[in-house]
Amino acid sequence: MFEAVARHLSFSAAADELALTHGAVSKRVSALEAKCGVRLLERSSRKVALTRAGQLLWAAAASVLDQLDAAWQTVAAVPAPPSPQRIVVSCERSLALRWLIPRLAEFQGRHPDVVVHVHAGGGAPDFRVDGADLAIRRNDFVPASGLQVEPLMPEAMALVLAPAGCMDDEGAYLLLWPRHAQRSSVHESMVQWLKQQAQAVQVALARNAKPAQ
Numbered sequence: 392m393f394e395a396v397a398r399h400l401s402f403s404a405a406a407d408e409l410a411l412t413h414g415a416v417s418k419r420v421s422a423l424e425a426k427c428g429v430r431l432l433e434r435s436s437r438k439v440a441l442t443r444a445g446q447l448l449w450a451a452a453a454s455v456l457d458q459l460d461a462a463w464q465t466v467a468a469v470p471a472p473p474s475p476q477r478i479v480v481s482c483e484r485s486l487a488l489r490w491l492i493p494r495l496a497e498f499q500g501r502h503p504d505v506v507v508h509v510h511a512g513g514g515a516p517d518f519r520v521d522g523a524d525l526a527i528r529r530n531d532f533v534p535a536s537g538l539q540v541e542p543l544m545p546e547a548m549a550l551v552l553a554p555a556g557c558m559d560d561e562g563a564y565l566l567l568w569p570r571h572a573q574r575s576s577v578h579e580s581m582v583q584w585l586k587q588q589a590q591a592v593q594v595a596l597a598r599n600a601k602p603a604q
Contacts, residue, residue: 392419393431394456397449400439476505481512481523491527 395405406416431445516526
């Protein structure tokens, strides 16, 4: 406030510039003078004049403000860093927890300019509704036309039964699905395998249903 009063040599002009009342500006300048212990302004009914101390303080204040203005112009001219690229990935919950999320830290280290958000989701993705950029899904549905689909990894599938339903005569568990069997499509391999193994499963169940001799 003092700088504005000293520059205009007027409390009224300073108040207009600062959008304050004449009394508020006068009170703040008086408080500054009390803190300095010297008079900074000579007041009269018609004009305001700077004292020697006021001239020294105004020169210093004006110099500091000029430096701040120059620094601001320099900072404002510096281009802002590019915003990080944001990618939203929709992924089935179990796969996200066990596979995707544990690998994100390494990915972020290699690509610090990319921010990955993971949303839990399953089934056929609807990118317009989900707001996702890409989706990781099991191959258990027919993708909509126009989507770009890339295989990520094979998945081993197994049929799980109650223990009592899949033991041989010696009490050992039957292996209903080869441990390392891979599938290319649930629609084809699982249905085909179930048909082929239906008779074997029925035999196992019938064997265990026989009363002990």
